Amino acid sequence: MxxxxxxxxxxxxxxxxxxxxxxxxxxxxxxxxxxxxxxxxxxxxxxxxxxxxxxxxxxxxxxxxxxxxxxxxxxxxxxxxxxxxxxxxxxxxxxxxxxxxxxxxxxxxxxxxxxxxxxxxxxxxxxxxxxxxxxxxxxxxxxxxxxxxxxxxxxxxxxxxxxxxxxxxxxxxxxxxxxxxxxxxxxxxxxxxxxxxxxxxxxxxxxxxxxTEAAVINYTVDGQIAERLGNEHSFVKPYDLYPCKDGYVFFGGYTDKFWRITCELFNDAEAANDPSIATMNQRFERETYETKVRPRLLKWFADYTKAELDDLAGEHVPLTPVKNIAEVVEAEQTKxxxxxxxxxxxxxxxxxxxxxxxxxxxxxxxxxxxxxxxxxxxxxxxxxxxxxxxxxxxxxxxxxxx
CATH class of the missing domain: 3.40.50.10540 (Crotonobetainyl-coa:carnitine coa-transferase; domain 1)
Known part of the structure; x- marks a missing residue:
């Protein structure tokens, strides 16, 4: 051996x-x-x-x-x-x-x-x-x-x-x-x-x-019992599954740097200059996220395929196509x-x-x-x-x- x-x-x-x-x-x-x-x-x-x-x-x-x-x-x-x-x-x-x-x-x-x-x-x-x-x-x-x-x-x-x-x-x-x-x-x-x-x-x-990530300490410190969140993170936003033209992508560009880059990639100057979503902590707020951040992401991604989004943004921000196992096996990275x-x-x-x-x-x-x-x-x-x-x-x- x-x-x-x-x-x-x-x-x-x-x-x-x-x-x-x-x-x-x-x-x-x-x-x-x-x-x-x-x-x-x-x-x-x-x-x-x-x-x-x-x-x-x-x-x-x-x-x-x-x-x-x-x-x-x-x-x-x-x-x-x-x-x-x-x-x-x-x-x-x-x-x-x-x-x-x-x-x-x-x-x-x-x-x-x-x-x-x-x-x-x-x-x-x-x-x-x-x-x-x-x-x-x-x-x-x-x-x-x-x-x-x-x-x-x-x-x-x-x-x-x-x-x-x-x-x-x-x-x-x-x-x-x-x-x-x-x-x-x-x-x-x-x-x-x-x-x-x-x-x-x-x-x-x-x-x-x-x-179980933070579930234990959330309970022992604050008495919180972990709940089912679907594809969301407990507090980080945006950090979720989003639909696109032929499937879904994961997008996790929640930092100020990645949010700014994403706005530029999708040519949305209004989002980039909106003072109500300018900081990470603002975007973490659920109401702000649901009314001002998530709708923009849905609009940005809707007209692109997974591959197109990957080509456009994958090298710049945490955006990843959700692949089935056939796509994983055949991927160049896998090989x-x-x-x-x-x-x-x-x-x-x-x-x-x-x-x-x-x-x-x-x-x-x-x-x-x-x-x-x-x-x-x-x-x-x-x-x-x-x-x-x-x-x-x-x-x-x-x-x-x-």
Missing amino acids: VGALAGVVVIDLTRVVAGPYCSQILADLGATVIKVESPHDPDYTRGFPPFLGQDDGDKFSAFYGQFNRGKLGFTIDLSKEDGKRVLSDLVKKADVLVENFRPGTMDKLGVGWEVLRKVNPRLVYTAISGYGQTGPLSRRPAYDNTAQASGGLWSMNGFPDRPAVRVGTIIGDLSATLFASAGTLAALRHAERTGQGQLVDVAQTDSVMAL AREMVVSADYGDLGTLEMFGQPIKLSETPANPGRRANLVGEHTDAVLQRLLGYSEEEITELRRSGAI
């Missing part, structure tokens, strides 16, 4: 998204990630659409491929003593273990943090769960929507005259992924410096709560940033998926790789990393441990 994390060995016991995406980031950055699945119950996202290939007997989940690229496939049955022994041997060679079971599951299997830290004192053990390893709700099952609901974000999202709306992506999973990745790297740095591993405990609910990468799946075809946002100048990430088949590299890992003989591997397979 090459990359910033070359030489780091990660055991990935996760499934679905929050855990797999965390370990996949580490794999993109050069870590050797061993994806451990049950031989009888592998990661069920292998059955998630869309699929490469058409034949029911020969197809591969692109969803699984996007979140598990660049990993080695390994199988262990942790209900068997031989399986626990194999995991223990892996842990001796590993730097990091990532799991996202409900708290208590790994302990019931006899391979939880307290057991594995004795096997390898420098192990970084990252546990991602709905509510975390502590607290009265820690043992509850959770999904992404659980975190959006319990972390406060769901109640804040949507329009004030309508029911709350979930964020349109799995932000509970994804936020936990990002905090778990950062926590894992911080703990790994400490382990490399001191030889002491630790438990990295990341909850989806905590992660979502940490994305320049290599944010769509390809992986070759042979006869099944090529999978194009999102790339790696982390751009390192000296040790670039390597995201354009295919994901593993179930247990694809089990023998190779046992032989090369753990030194098992062919006879030992045959016996493990006979017993059902791998």
